[in-house]
Amino acid sequence: MKQQPLLTVKKLNVVFPSPRGDVQAVRDISFSMGKEKIGIVGESGSGKSVTGRAILRLLPPHARVEATQIVFDDQNLPDLSEKEMRKIRGNEISMVMQDPKYSLNPVRTVGEQIMEAYLTHHKVGRKEAKERTLSMLEAVRIRDPKRVFTLYPNEVSGGMGQRIMIAMMLIPEPRLLIADEPTSALDVTVQLQIMAILDDLVTQRGMGLIFVSHDLELVASFCDQIIIMYHGRIMEIVDADKLHQSTHPYTRGLLNCLPKIEGERQRLPILQRDDAWLDSGWTGGIDNVAG
Numbered sequence: 269m270k271q272q273p274l275l276t277v278k279k280l281n282v283v284f285p286s287p288r289g290d291v292q293a294v295r296d297i298s299f300s301m302g303k304e305k306i307g308i309v310g311e312s313g314s315g316k317s318v319t320g321r322a323i324l325r326l327l328p329p330h331a332r333v334e335a336t337q338i339v340f341d342d343q344n345l346p347d348l349s350e351k352e353m354r355k356i357r358g359n360e361i362s363m364v365m366q367d368p369k370y371s372l373n374p375v376r377t378v379g380e381q382i383m384e385a386y387l388t389h390h391k392v393g394r395k396e397a398k399e400r401t402l403s404m405l406e407a408v409r410i411r412d413p414k415r416v417f418t419l420y421p422n423e424v425s426g427g428m429g430q431r432i433m434i435a436m437m438l439i440p441e442p443r444l445l446i447a448d449e450p451t452s453a454l455d456v457t458v459q460l461q462i463m464a465i466l467d468d469l470v471t472q473r474g475m476g477l478i479f480v481s482h483d484l485e486l487v488a489s490f491c492d493q494i495i496i497m498y499h500g501r502i503m504e505i506v507d508a509d510k511l512h513q514s515t516h517p518y519t520r521g522l523l524n525c526l527p528k529i530e531g532e533r534q535r536l537p538i539l540q541r542d543d544a545w546l547d548s549g550w551t552g553g554i555d556n557v558a559g
Contacts, residue, residue, distance in 0.1 A: 272302065273300045273301065274301055274340070274341070275300070275338075275340050275444060276339045277323065277337070277339075278338075279296050279297070279334075279335060279336040279337075280296070280297040280298070280334075281295060281333070281334045281335070282294035282315070282319075282332070282500075283331070284330065284331055285332075293315050293318045294500045295315075295500040295546070297315070297500075299495060299505060301478070303443075303474050303475060304476060304477075304493065305467075305477045305492045305493075306477065306478050306491060306495060307481060307487030307488075307490070307491035308320070308479070308481075308494075308495045309487050309497065310498055311498070314497040314500065315497055315499075315500040315501075316448075316480045316481075316497055317366075317480055320448055321363075321448075322335075323338055323361070324363055325350075326363070333346070340356070340360065340361065341360065341443070358385060358388065361442055361443070361446065362440065362442040362445050363437065363445075363446040364430075364433050364445065364446070364447045364448065365433065365448055366448050366449035367452075371433055372429065372433070377418055377419060377420055378420070379401055379416075379417030379418060381436060382432070382435055382436045385436045385437075385440055386440060389440040390440070408434050408435045408438075408465050409461070410428065410431055410432075410435075416428070416432070426458070427458035427461065427462065430451070430458075433450070434462070434466065434469070438469060442475065443475055443476065444476040444477070445470065445475055445477050446477075447477065447478070449482070450466070451463065463486070463490055466479075466490075467490065479491055484522055488508045488509075488511045489508075494507075496519050498518050498541070498546075501545070503516055503518045503519065506519070517540070517545075518541070518542075521537075521541075524536075524537050525537060525539050
């Protein structure tokens with residue numbers, strides 16, 4: 269039986285005005301997903317983060333966003349008022365930004381900020397909110413939740429700060445999480461820990477996840493499907509376990525640029541790009557929902 273889509277995006281376009289003319293950051297993006305893990309991969313400037321922010325309407329006012337549909341749970345998000353969108357953000361769809369130092373309030377304790385996220389979406393007392401916050405800190409594998417609850421953001425490491433952001437975004441119990449390069453500033457060991465935490469929480473809660481990253485191999489090992497983006501367009505959508513079978517020249521180019529430990533040492537090739545890809549883009553439709 270085919271799974272009901274959780275999110276469907278049809279023909280999403282984002283344009284930013286500039287002194288030199290309009291810059292089209294996202295071009296005719298279309299995809300659909302259920303309660304699964306979708307990775308969006310591409311070079312810097314490919315439109316990955318803009319796509320995630322456009323879904324939640326978190327782009328600056330001067331950005332021009334157009335879409336035939338951005339449907340979440342039978343609601344077309346572009347048709348909603350800002351008041352209605354505030355009920356969606358955090359409560360139904362949460363977004364983890366890539367650097368907690370710029371996302372956490374430096375003058376409020378970690379515990380106060382996570383509690384605020386819970387109290388905003390649940391009519392409960394502060395005692396229950398504190399208990400729920402401590403439980404969430406424990407869920408993201410923070411060893412001493414009571415101590416961390418009282419700390420300020422500058423008193424925690426980068427890895428712990430990212431765990432705190434994940435806790436804050438997940439405490440309202442959303443059904444879709446957009447993670448915008450949550451491991452980019454972390455070392456490899458901490459990256460794997462964060463990925464394991466995300467994997468466990470998403471699986472246990474039956475959520476959907478959009479994971480934005482530069483790291484093609486990391487996304488392939490973690491996600492169910494991968495959206496490959498170039499210059500604002502989707503080049504292809506592939507099953508993660510079939511990534512290395514891809515024949516698209518851009519995907520092949522990204523894979524060939526990855527260094528390999530085994531075999532002879534060879535100079536890594538320069539990624540070749542073809543503007544003709546922008547005319548073709550993704551032609552596989554949007555019915556890519558996992559069954």
